[in-house]
Amino acid sequence: MTLPAPASVPDRATGVADRPGEGVNVAVAGIPDPAAVTATEDGYTGPSAGTLGRLAAAADAVDAAGGVLHAPVPDFTAAGPWLVVEPLDGRLATVAKGTGTVTVTLSAPTGHLDARLRGLRDRVDAVFEAARPTHDRYPVDRDEFGAFTPGLTTTEPAAVTVEEDGVTVTLDVATTPATTAAAIRQQFEAPAAVQDVAVTIDQGVERATPPPALRDAAEAAVAETLGDWAYEWLPGPSLFTQVPGGQKLAVGTGHPGADTYSHEAYRQLRAILTATMEAWG
């Protein structure tokens, strides 16, 4: 089973979405421009290869098994539970990490220009070093497969502001249910030039509670297709968090941020969604 021609996917998806339907709602991340996606021997390539490939799989599954495809824009007032299609490498998700901001204020470097530049670099490096996740048991610094860090409080640099009287480093924070503002403050307080650490938690961790029958159907479908089911946390705000309420479950193939999407990923997602919706009824 191979992916359809990219140019055919939007019309096909729109046609399925426009049809009256009932059952589970299927949310996809819009309809990307197919001109930006190239069909290759292995599948799709291009910045929105995954989005278009997952849309193709979702349209096929809804066409085959029923349900309501929400494309290009979800109708969040629709009744019933949601299957949210996300790049999850074949895993399921009910949890999205929360968001926040940490603002680290440091003293201004002094001296001649070279000294001030060196001091600036040292201050920013010290904050970035403090931002690296650590764990007393697990080698999170060599977590090449992402086994540990999805469950840790993590930060990403957002801005560095240099002014006459000081330096401010702002980082976006991804929170877990165990995250506390006090722990984040402590993490960034150590560098000598730090004068203040301000933490804001904007959005807490979201945990959905999909209907058990839908969850069971999805687990069985993933196990049938991939050999076993597993869950992972979504790294932050996404289509999943836009769907209101807790009656939702995310599922999908393809890697986040990847610019390729394979025929196999398409076949797997199509099979998973179809089997899930058939079992759900």
Added chain:
Amino acid sequence: MRTVAEPFTAEEVRVEPRDTPGITVNGTPADVAHVQKADIRVDLADDHGRSYVVEHVLGPLGLCGVTAARVEGIREDWQFARVEDRICYSRGVGPQGVVGHPGGYPNPAIAEGVGTVGVETHGDAVRHTVAEPVTVTAGDGSLTVAPRERGAGVRFEVAFRGEELTAEVDPAGDTDPDLVAAVTGSQTPYLTEDPREGITHSIADLVSDVAVIGGLEDVLVEADLTGAEGYHRLTVGASRRAHAEDLVVEH
């Protein structure tokens, strides 16, 4: 069968006597029929739910000669760095399903607990071997389980990441205490960078998957675990094949 004489608590699990053969983890029998996952870890599942990283429990029990016990997870605190904890949280269940040691050890407190409370033997000792050699491969790894005479126990001849190790384990509990201590004190090769520690740890996984889950008491296990891309595919795989092909025999 051999069960623990009294209940005891061993960090994240409670171990209790059982009056019928076999080990259960959170109510699920530890046998090939109930293995849900076998690659980088072993999970058991049935209507009771899913238990994760069971080899860290079954290995020490098997090393200590326990063939009947009820194991219950008792954890209450989350450790979200563990993928298994994130799965449980995602499904809205508690962390009790994750029975593996948080440090990646074949739970040494279980071996200590068995040593403290002792083991009771009930009934005749039924022992099993294979009728003929069973070989499985996974990735670049391979494992063969071959017959041994009654009472010989399990002999492991293992190669892993450039190291070699031979170990004799008596499923009736008469295993060298130094071996038990070395194995339960060795961290999983997925965490340690010391290849000697990794291969020593693998003995617990082999005991778990071949002797306990596979129910094989008298066998020779020759294994090259290197390149297996999750060596429980080999260890559980051999047990599965032996049972699926009706090669497990009482003797």
